[in-house]
Amino acid sequence: MSGRLLDPYCGSGSSFASGLDCGMKEMYGFDINPLAVLISKVKFTKTSTGDLLKTRKIFRNDLYDFLKNENDIKTLLRPKVTNIDFWFSQEVIKNITVIKYFIDKIDNENIRNFFLIPFSETVRECSYTRNNEFKLFKMKEQDLLNFNPDVIGVYFKKFDDVFFLYSNFYFPKLQNNIKINIQHSTFQPQDGYFDVVLTSPPYGDSRTTMAYGQFSTFSNEWLGINYARKIDGMLMGGTKLKWNISSGIIADYISQISKIDCNRALDVSAFYNDLGKSITQVAKSIKQGGKSVYIVGNRTVKNVQLPTDQFVAEKFEENGFKHLITYKRALSNKSMPSRNSPTNKTGKTANTMLLEYIVVCEKKIKL
Numbered sequence: 144m145s146g147r148l149l150d151p152y153c154g155s156g157s158s159f160a161s162g163l164d165c166g167m168k169e170m171y172g173f174d175i176n177p178l179a180v181l182i183s184k185v186k187f188t189k190t191s192t193g194d195l196l197k198t199r200k201i202f203r204n205d206l207y208d209f210l211k212n213e214n215d216i217k218t219l220l221r222p223k224v225t226n227i228d229f230w231f232s233q234e235v236i237k238n239i240t241v242i243k244y245f246i247d248k249i250d251n252e253n254i255r256n257f258f259l260i261p262f263s264e265t266v267r268e269c270s271y272t273r274n275n276e277f278k279l280f281k282m283k284e285q286d287l288l289n290f291n292p293d294v295i296g297v298y299f300k301k302f303d304d305v306f307f308l309y310s311n312f313y314f315p316k317l318q319n320n321i322k323i324n325i326q327h328s329t330f331q332p333q334d335g336y337f338d339v340v341l342t343s344p345p346y347g348d349s350r351t352t353m354a355y356g357q358f359s360t361f362s363n364e365w366l367g368i369n370y371a372r373k374i375d376g377m378l379m380g381g382t383k384l385k386w387n388i389s390s391g392i393i394a395d396y397i398s399q400i401s402k403i404d405c406n407r408a409l410d411v412s413a414f415y416n417d418l419g420k421s422i423t424q425v426a427k428s429i430k431q432g433g434k435s436v437y438i439v440g441n442r443t444v445k446n447v448q449l450p451t452d453q454f455v456a457e458k459f460e461e462n463g464f465k466h467l468i469t470y471k472r473a474l475s476n477k478s479m480p481s482r483n484s485p486t487n488k489t490g491k492t493a494n495t496m497l498l499e500y501i502v503v504c505e506k507k508i509k510l
């Protein structure tokens with residue numbers, strides 16, 4: 144496969160990994176979450192593995208030297224992280240601050256970015272948040288007392304894991320003729336520029352489902368992003384609507400939700416309204432004969448299963464595409480909402496296998 148691939152919600156970049164496997168050479172991604180952009184940039188930027196290891200050695204020595212002197216540590220500025228004492232012990236704050244201080248001293252931007260990935264993982268692991276939860280919850284009182292992580296040890300363990308994955312999986316695929324451009328912004332349309340869009344758009348209203356902003360808030364704040372706490376509101380569906388969507392496939396489902404909870408119906412409307420507008424922009428940016436591949440989950444709100452796959456197909460059809468096929472695929476990720484509707488009737492739900500839908504459309508050629 145050749146040509147230009149677009150992912151308007153690239154997150155940590157799984158579409159680029161698929162693109163590389165298919166032999167694509169030119170890929171473009173957008174995301175508004177700085178941590179997601181950082182992760183995908185690091186994965187898909189060619190950085191000398193030898194230089195990374197050399198820097199790790201110097202960095203480690205400098206770090207340990209510095210930690211020997213309590214007075215040096217006191218000279219470092221306290222980071223601007225909301226409720227820092229609620230989420231981190233003093234010892235953890237001290238160690239994370241020192242690690243960040245030495246990362247900031249790395250001159251080479253690609254290497255510095257690489258060092259920030261294990262850093263962001265360390266921040267989360269060493270905070271008092273409960274693991275394996277999408278939203279931020281603090282550990283129980285009795286668990287706090289026993290929680291005394293070896294921050295520096297955690298950091299280097301994470302570094303080595305990230306390095307292993309990068310050097311064995313991503314680096315070998317990054318040939319010199321491959322161009323992967325990832326921007327920290329919302330999607331910027333370009334008429335007829337891309338051959339294919341491959342994406343998994345946000346799942347739903349950010350306040351109630353997977354809160355990407357919250358999920359990465361700590362790391363973003365430690366990374367120095369001063370609007371970290373506002374990211375949730377900037378995500379798709381993050382700004383409320385005052386009206387409900389009243390036409391198209393989704394209207395009946397929203398009206399069902401509205402009878403149970405009008406506020407949730409407005410949230411859901413906001414999400415589909417944003418998704419619809421975004422599809423219009425994306426559709427314009429695809430060449431005639433080009434393909435769109437959207438991977439979505441049909442989540443359930445107030446017991447009503449929302450046919451996002453059909454919504455996506457409908458919107459692309461409204462924008463000059465033909466719906467070719469929708470594949471269903473079993474999901475292994477147990478953390479997703481686990482209800483779905485085998486009958487596909489509004490309101491009928493059952494606990495069953497988790498599915499994701501791959502919606503494939505093609506832009507019609509104008510004669």
Ligand SMILES: C[S@@+](CC[C@H](N)C(=O)[O-])C[C@H]1O[C@@H](n2cnc3c(N)ncnc32)[C@H](O)[C@@H]1O
Nearest residue numbers: 152153154155156157174175176329345378379
């Ligand atoms: C389902 S995730 C994509 C996951 C991705 N395929 C990956 O490999 O990580 C959706 C992404 O959309 C981003 N997002 C949400 N609203 C956005 C918007 N308005 N503009 C750009 N990106 C947005 C989120 O930050 C999130 O990273």
